[in-house]
Amino acid sequence: MADLDRKQTREALVDGLFYPNDAAALSAALQSHEAECGVPRGKAFAIVSPHAAYQKSGSLMAAAFLAAADRKIRRAVLVGPVHRDFTDAIILPKSQVFTVPSGSFEVEEKSVESLLSCGTNFVRSDIPHLEEHCLEVQLPFLGRYFPGVKIVPVLLGRDSTANIKSLGKGLYLAFEKELSSTLFVVTTNLCESRKSEKAQEEADEIIALAEKKNGQALMEKKLSKRLTACGVGCLAALFLGFPGAGEVRLLGRAFSVSDAGADKRVEYAALAIGGL
Numbered sequence: 001m002a003d004l005d006r007k008q009t010r011e012a013l014v015d016g017l018f019y020p021n022d023a024a025a026l027s028a029a030l031q032s033h034e035a036e037c038g039v040p041r042g043k044a045f046a047i048v049s050p051h052a053a054y055q056k057s058g059s060l061m062a063a064a065f066l067a068a069a070d071r072k073i074r075r076a077v078l079v080g081p082v083h084r085d086f087t088d089a090i091i092l093p094k095s096q097v098f099t100v101p102s103g104s105f106e107v108e109e110k111s112v113e114s115l116l117s118c119g120t121n122f123v124r125s126d127i128p129h130l131e132e133h134c135l136e137v138q139l140p141f142l143g144r145y146f147p148g149v150k151i152v153p154v155l156l157g158r159d160s161t162a163n164i165k166s167l168g169k170g171l172y173l174a175f176e177k178e179l180s181s182t183l184f185v186v187t188t189n190l191c192e193s194r195k196s197e198k199a200q201e202e203a204d205e206i207i208a209l210a211e212k213k214n215g216q217a218l219m220e221k222k223l224s225k226r227l228t229a230c231g232v233g234c235l236a237a238l239f240l241g242f243p244g245a246g247e248v249r250l251l252g253r254a255f256s257v258s259d260a261g262a263d264k265r266v267e268y269a270a271l272a273i274g275g276l
Contacts, residue, residue: 007106010095010126014133018053019140023101030102030144033058034066037252037270044068045245045274046184046238048210049141051080051134051231052268056256057189060270061141063251064185067272069145074181075108076142077152077171079238080134081188081230087157089123090167092116098151100139108150111174115154118170121163128155134187134231142185149183159233164219167233168240186238188231190267199255202227203267206235210271211248215239238273246274 015021020029036059049064050057082091092112098105116122129135135153142149156167175182190203206229209218218236221227239245251270 007096008094009097009099010093010129012100013130013136015101018133018137021101026102026140029054029058030062030140033062037063037066039063039066039251041069042067042272043070043275044272045179046186046242047273048186048188048235048269048271049138050189050268050270051137051187052189052256052266054137057254057268060252060254060268061138064270064272065141065145067249067251067270068183071183072181073146073149073183075111075150075152076146076183076185077111077154077175078135078138078185079154079156079167079187079234080132081234082128082132082155082157083134083230084131085128087125087128088160088163089157090121090163090170091128091155091157092122092124093129093153094124094126095129098136098139098153100136100143102140103143105139105143105149105151108152111152114174115152115170118173119166121166122170128157129153138185138187146183156234156237159222161219161223164233164237165240167237168215171237172241184238186231186234188229188235190229190269192228192230193264193266194228196263196265199265199267202229203253203269206232207250207269210235210239211250213239213243213245213248215243248273
């Protein structure tokens with residue numbers, strides 16, 4: 001622990017807001033969400049998990065991680081979108097450790113360097129990571145099922161053809177020889193706050209395209225704003241990088257009403273991709 005204490009650390013940001021800020025309460029919440037989801041342990045190659053507050057999507061997040069829980073991995077590559085200050089880049093952290101109330105996760109520097117070598121789209125900056133919640137909320141679940149695993153946190157900044165394609169290619173080049181020891185965790189919700197019917201339609205379309213592993217269509221519809229979901233570019237990049245990843249399985253869906261008294265909602269889902 002002393003070695004970790006000396007390293008540059010990205011502290012928890014949304015503990016107490018999106019999930020409990022007490023280690024014992026967090027452990028109880030994770031156990032409860034696992035019991036709710038009813039998904040068996042599996043060996044998924046990659047998973048898709050939401051990034052809402054646990055009371056909205058915790059059981060889906062548990063389902064996603066359980067679908068890969070029987071894997072023996074050395075690293076988890078966490079890929080998510082930036083929600084503010086859209087840097088025109090793919091951002092890797094300078095921080096060497098990420099912490100949440102349940103523990104600390106060491107960043108795998110070798111993999112960060114490998115991604116940086118994949119193109120000028122990849123940059124290193126802590127600012128987007130310090131402001132972003134989408135990867136942080138995955139960490140307690142990751143630690144529950146893969147204690148001691150190293151992480152490679154990746155944020156996709158501005159959605160563009162160049163950035164999405166570079167991300168897909170970079171993930172392939174950096175990890176193609178280490179797939180058996182790597183878990184890809186892509187985080188996305190399935191729409192922004194929309195009228196109920198439109199929200200369901202968008203979620204249906206994203207799931208259908210994901211089941212076909214159609215990264216090109218996901219990218220094009222995100223860039224044309226036909227799809228509003230924040231992490232669709234990340235999902236597109238995964239399928240562009242690994243078009244033969246294996247069967248895509250829908251593990252569960254949910255939604256939350258975003259504005260009291262208004263007919264608006266946000267859709268969520270958990271997906272498992274392939275199996276080794």
